[in-house]
Amino acid sequence: MKTTIAEVGQFVGQEVTIGAWLANKRSSGKIAFLQLRDGTGFIQGVVVKSEAGEELFKAAKAVTQESSLYVTGLVQEDSRSPFGYELTVTGLEIISEAADYPITPKEHGTEFLMDHRHLWLRSRRQHAVMKIRNEIIRATYEFFNERGFVKVDPPILTGSAPEGTSELFHTRYFDEDAYLSQSGQLYMEAAAMALGKVFSFGPTFRAEKSKTRRHLIEFWMIEPEMAFYNFEDNLKVQEEYVAHIVQSVLKNCQLELERLGRDTSKLEQIKAPFPRITYDEALEFLHKNGFEDVKWGDDFGAPHETAIAQSYDKPVFITHYPTSLKPFYMQPDESREEVVLCADLIAPEGYGEIIGGSERIHDFQLLSERIKEHNLEPEAYEWYLELRKYGSVPHSGFGLGLERTVAWISGVEHVRETIPFPRLLNRLYP
RNA sequence: UCCGCAGUAGCUCAGUGGUAGAGCAAUCGGCUGUUAACCGAUCGGUCGCAAGUUCGAAUCUUGCCUGCGGAGCCA
Incomplete structure (x- = not known):
């Protein structure tokens, strides 16, 4: 048999x-x-x-x-x-018959293992991480399919930068300039106006010279977008979704979590709802905890996020950031115009931001002003503005970084182990 | 881009001015419950590259290259 x-x-x-x-x-x-x-x-x-x-x-x-x-x-x-x-x-x-297999049973350094990533994947540890990654993907489809979301695939080649700030990978598209997608969000907004509740799952590319355990050049993102959902509805989906994938991994990957030595008692606590603090409250917390020099209007760095996350045993939402820190498309809080209806979800144990999301501007006038203020090319955003011209509705969405989520749930130190073939600042091989 | 650390056997590392070392892997032998098995032997070197100081450099100096950790930016 x-x-x-x-x-x-x-x-x-x-x-x-x-x-x-x-x-x-x-x-x-x-x-x-x-x-x-x-x-x-x-x-x-x-x-x-x-x-x-x-x-x-x-x-x-x-x-x-x-x-x-x-x-x-x-x-x-x-x-x-x-x-x-x-x-x-x-x-x-x-x-x-194999001769002289390079990865011997004793310890190896990171560079050597990364050079042999095609073989390193065979190890028990990497096998466990890949199985957990797969379970998170499976549970993602399960979660959104059960709730009537439609999976939509945004383009990977784009003609313009959705958000001007980050560096994009440049390429040629016959006689035109083209860029590799760094977010499918704007396209997902169009899809939400067609299909109601949608989600995407695909690769994104950031040509940033980042060299930390939380950064990849090519990584995978899950981007849901929901018509008629406001800021509050958006947070509910996020906390239920994250709780669902954690509980699914706990249920279906016991051997793998054990193999990785993950403390599962910390994962068992991950159930909705998640704690929330506003940017203002977070600032106050930081001032009381050794970060006196952060001023209102400054963005939080990794040490700040870690300090905030450490006072909770669940992921924590930081909401209502100053408008100036966030992209042009975020909806302002009507009671406080200087902040937007956004939230970052910070994972526990120092794994950093795993979700960024917001309610989107649905007013035509406001959005076209914001495009001007940010010095974006109006022609490139013509189609995006048209979504506000023909039956605009309040809508919200978010993006979850898969590799950071896998790293957190698996308890591995570095995101390079959470994707089969990581693309890093100095690595395009194998 | 900036700050810090590292580069010596296939791998992981020790060696801080005077003959190049250990463990693992590989090869040979031994061992009836091993869990990175263990024990004995054999094999194994452009000390990252280049220049300099010195009677003598893996070791000191300068430059370069590569990698790692972090910052900024971000998911």
Whole structure:
């Protein structure tokens, strides 16, 4: 019976064959342990010389690290295995023999591992992170599909900068200039006017010279946009969504979280609602906690965000930022024109901002003034303004950075481990 | 772009002016429950690159390159 490691539990006491790679092995004169992996999981194969016979035992001792093979064996429950099952090997067939696998069982440095990212992905730790990433993506589709959202794919090649501030990747589009998308938001607003509630999931590109554990040049964003949703409705979706993905990972990735040594008690607390503080309150907090030099109108840096996040055990919304700090499309608070109806969601444990969102300006006059004030090219935003001309409605949306979310939930230090092939300031290989 | 740290065997590192070292990996041998297994042996070097100081430089000086951590900016 051909099966996979994940499904081996259905075949206790039976003989099965698994296509696998040898992750590692240990052996003595009369017993050998093969650490096998097949992508679905990890299992230990046991070869006892007296039972397996001379020839099979010799073959088992000779298999090299990361060789591919078909392993046949008897499935047995075993309390000594963290996985719960072991395979008593009765047959081995080498598919392809590997020689001098570079990633040895001992420790390695970051540069070396990143140069061998295509092989590093095979490790237990990377396997666990990728499974958690996948679970977050799965739970994202589940959450939005259950609530009647339609997935819409905004373009990746664009002709203009949605937000003037960040640096964009420049390319050619036949005879025109083009840029790689740094946000699909404006297009998602158009989609929300067509389909009501929409979300996107795709790559974004930022040509920023950022070198921190929270930054990637190419990263993936989930951007929901909802017609008829105000600021308050928007925050509710965000906290329910984030709570949903955390609870889904807790439920479906127990082995992976354990493998990563994640403190799950911290994740269990992540349930809606999340605490909220305004920019003004955050400023007051910072003044009382060693950041006296921050003035009203200054943006918060990473140390400020971390200090604020540390006084909560859930993600915290920072709302109502000064208008001058935020992009042109955010709706002003009608009772206080100098702040906008926006919120950043800061993850606990120093993982930084994972969501930025706001209610969008739906008034034609105000939006065209803002475009002028920000010195944006009016022609490029003509279509965007037209959304306010033909049946404009209040609407809101947000963007969640996938890799920062994966890093936080998995408890890994650096976002470079949360995407299969990270693009960093000094890395385009492999 | 700025600040700080690092670059020595395939990998992880020690070596601070006087013969280039250890552990892991690889190879050979030993070991019946290993969990980064263990024990013995063998193999393994352009000390990031260039110039300088010195009788003598991995070690001191200068420049450059590469990487790491952080800041700014952002998700």
